[in-house]
Amino acid sequence: MKLPRWMRAKENPVMRAVLAVLGWSDTAWSAVSYDSLAKAGYEQNPWVYACVRLIAQSASRINWVLQRRSRGDMVEVDEHQLLTLLARPNEFESGARLTEKVFAYLLLAGNSYVLKVHGVPSAPPRFLYSLRPDRMTIEKSKDFKSPIGGYIYSVGSDTVKLATGDVLHLLEFHPTDDWYGLSRIQVAARQVDIAAEAAEWNKKLLENDMRPPGLITAKGAITQADIDMFRRQFSEAYGGYKNAGTPLVFSGDDVKYDPLSIAPRDVEWLDGQKLVMRQICSVFGVASELLGDSENKTYSNIQEARRALYMETVLPLMDMYRDELNNWLTPLFGDDLRLDYDRDSIEALQEEREKKYAYLANARWLTLNEQRQACGYEDIPGGDVILVPLSEIPLDAAVGGEAQTEGKRLILGKKGSDAAAAASTRRKFWRDPERKERLWESYKARVDTRERSFTRLAEAYLKEQRDALLAKIRKHSSVGSIAAESVFDLNQEQKRYRDTFLGWYRDHFRRGGEAGMRAAKGELFDDAQFKADPDKPTSWMFQMTPELEEVVRRLVLDSGSRVNETTKEKIYQLLKQAQEANETVEQFTQRVWESVEFEVWRARLWARTESAKVDNYGQLEGYRQTEFVGKRGWLCSFVPESREAHMEVDGTELPLDEPFLVGGERLMYPGDPAGSAGNVCNCLCTTYPVMEG
Numbered sequence: 001m002k003l004p005r006w007m008r009a010k011e012n013p014v015m016r017a018v019l020a021v022l023g024w025s026d027t028a029w030s031a032v033s034y035d036s037l038a039k040a041g042y043e044q045n046p047w048v049y050a051c052v053r054l055i056a057q058s059a060s061r062i063n064w065v066l067q068r069r070s071r072g073d074m075v076e077v078d079e080h081q082l083l084t085l086l087a088r089p090n091e092f093e094s095g096a097r098l099t100e101k102v103f104a105y106l107l108l109a110g111n112s113y114v115l116k117v118h119g120v121p122s123a124p125p126r127f128l129y130s131l132r133p134d135r136m137t138i139e140k141s142k143d144f145k146s147p148i149g150g151y152i153y154s155v156g157s158d159t160v161k162l163a164t165g166d167v168l169h170l171l172e173f174h175p176t177d178d179w180y181g182l183s184r185i186q187v188a189a190r191q192v193d194i195a196a197e198a199a200e201w202n203k204k205l206l207e208n209d210m211r212p213p214g215l216i217t218a219k220g221a222i223t224q225a226d227i228d229m230f231r232r233q234f235s236e237a238y239g240g241y242k243n244a245g246t247p248l249v250f251s252g253d254d255v256k257y258d259p260l261s262i263a264p265r266d267v268e269w270l271d272g273q274k275l276v277m278r279q280i281c282s283v284f285g286v287a288s289e290l291l292g293d294s295e296n297k298t299y300s301n302i303q304e305a306r307r308a309l310y311m312e313t314v315l316p317l318m319d320m321y322r323d324e325l326n327n328w329l330t331p332l333f334g335d336d337l338r339l340d341y342d343r344d345s346i347e348a349l350q351e352e353r354e355k356k357y358a359y360l361a362n363a364r365w366l367t368l369n370e371q372r373q374a375c376g377y378e379d380i381p382g383g384d385v386i387l388v389p390l391s392e393i394p395l396d397a398a399v400g401g402e403a404q405t406e407g408k409r410l411i412l413g414k415k416g417s418d419a420a421a422a423a424s425t426r427r428k429f430w431r432d433p434e435r436k437e438r439l440w441e442s443y444k445a446r447v448d449t450r451e452r453s454f455t456r457l458a459e460a461y462l463k464e465q466r467d468a469l470l471a472k473i474r475k476h477s478s479v480g481s482i483a484a485e486s487v488f489d490l491n492q493e494q495k496r497y498r499d500t501f502l503g504w505y506r507d508h509f510r511r512g513g514e515a516g517m518r519a520a521k522g523e524l525f526d527d528a529q530f531k532a533d534p535d536k537p538t539s540w541m542f543q544m545t546p547e548l549e550e551v552v553r554r555l556v557l558d559s560g561s562r563v564n565e566t567t568k569e570k571i572y573q574l575l576k577q578a579q580e581a582n583e584t585v586e587q588f589t590q591r592v593w594e595s596v597e598f599e600v601w602r603a604r605l606w607a608r609t610e611s612a613k614v615d616n617y618g619q620l621e622g623y624r625q626t627e628f629v630g631k632r633g634w635l636c637s638f639v640p641e642s643r644e645a646h647m648e649v650d651g652t653e654l655p656l657d658e659p660f661l662v663g664g665e666r667l668m669y670p671g672d673p674a675g676s677a678g679n680v681c682n683c684l685c686t687t688y689p690v691m692e693g
Helices: 013-022 034-043 046-060 081-087 095-109 189-207 224-238 269-284 302-328 347-361 368-374 419-431 433-474 490-520 546-580 585-593 600-624 644-648
Strands: 064-070 073-077 111-117 127-131 136-140 148-155 158-162 167-171 215-218 255-258 337-341 403-406 409-412 629-635 653-655 660-662 665-667 686-691
Touching: 034 046, 034 095, 046 095, 046 269, 046 302, 064 081, 095 111, 095 127, 095 167, 095 302, 167 302, 189 269, 302 337, 302 347, 347 368, 419 433, 419 686, 433 490, 433 585, 433 600, 433 629, 433 686, 490 546, 490 600, 490 686, 546 585, 546 600, 600 629, 600 686
Parallel strands: none
Antiparallel strands: 064 073, 064 337, 111 127, 111 167, 136 148, 148 158, 215 255, 403 409, 629 653, 629 686, 660 665
């Protein structure tokens, strides 16, 4: 046939051919029934259900990360409207729930649709919804530049036409369909049918004690009435699981029963079922041992199987979803933004990442920034240096002498052979202004990371505390009958504080200790590499002794006491004001609700103070575990919030057991709780080691 003029244009000749072959029908209909696939597979097959649920829920637990381009570098954004939308996409479900549905639909139907709802098409959307794929139909366009003219969503007799730009269509590759993706259940349809028939057959066998009927014979003639009687009595007396093992008894002359079944061990029944299960698992990319198949050991342990699940199945799907969101959704919030997911938060990949970081840490031919780039982190100022194995200091600062190489060893020049000169260089190492800046930036990065994790814990802790407090208040009939001790139990709150935060304090203290020991070697400790590790990597040097465990417990007890004493005083004050004003219980409840002590800003200020304090205390203990560190120096942050007293003490170097005099108070380290709140809260100062010998 003769193509119209718009199809004879030069653009996209492949689409011209596709539309010409498919004709001019307005709708592209899916050839496979989603209902039958979903019912036979997901609803009735336990292995399909387990595979889909495992993949979808694993993907839904991965955190989103937003980055903004700033001066050529990508900087992580902690709070943004896009992150809020992904965390709460609509009024009915959470972000994790939406993501789970998106991937479940994709695995079941081969297609998944996300709808964005907004008032102005060019403005960021207010809501995101996941739509059922069986209700969606693609409307073809006669314009090959935009072959999809829209989407039609049907519920019963009601239909809604959706604009192409408002729908994100995720689809699996289909070799023979130009519009819809290929369902994985469709690929595994035969195995699903076999499993269904096997389940039905198994049920029939169980009803007969795993044996098919036998043969009843008699030497004499048997009437039809006798046959019917035998059948009825046999079914009533010996059928069903309750009659399993019941002996057969017949009356009459020369009547006998000959069983026709074979022993269950000869049926090899379970082996056939396991084969079908493994075939279904292979279609979905799930190791069968994750579903309880202990005989099919593809991997040496469950941890390896879980890692393979993420690397080979979940992350490729997440890559596709992320890239589509960056094309379809992210540009509406700004051209300088890029959405990604946080691989570091995936627990199953921790061991793999630790091996990679350990390899890069020993890659002596790479600069610090090259190592950071390989880990996916941005460069740091002054990071274009190579560290030499001898003392872990930049090559250009190696004792001031000429560095010569012999084979693979680094040999320092004549001047470097002098021990006194080497010791002098070590003492001066962190006094260099540029190195001080790099050390502080490394410390600040650790504090920022730990501050975010503490804030999440603190916000949940304060919310739970507030809700429990309000519940206790509402139990009273009047404000006058309320005793402060009855609504706020200080001992109970301190115990809850310990249970909530002890793990965080222990982990952050240990990281601070490791940072102190690394600094003593002239090395920066990048906490981001280990921020999600459940256990200490084997490469860490810092030892968490029982004495230090007790130190951490005292830190938690002290912080919990301070925080809850403040809350207690506030509650007592609010109760006194309510009783003096003769308020109702509801008015007092509202007063407590609006109290500034429960606002988010409190959690953030609290998190910053605790993060800096614990890191600095850990650093001090790290210095003490390094034999050639005799002193430490105060390193002021010199940020706009820096206090005058802190700037005055900058550069002061004292023995490890001698406190700094800061604003008239004796502090062993920045953030020391021995100081007043005005001297330690929100402080971003740190220390640097002074190496001797």
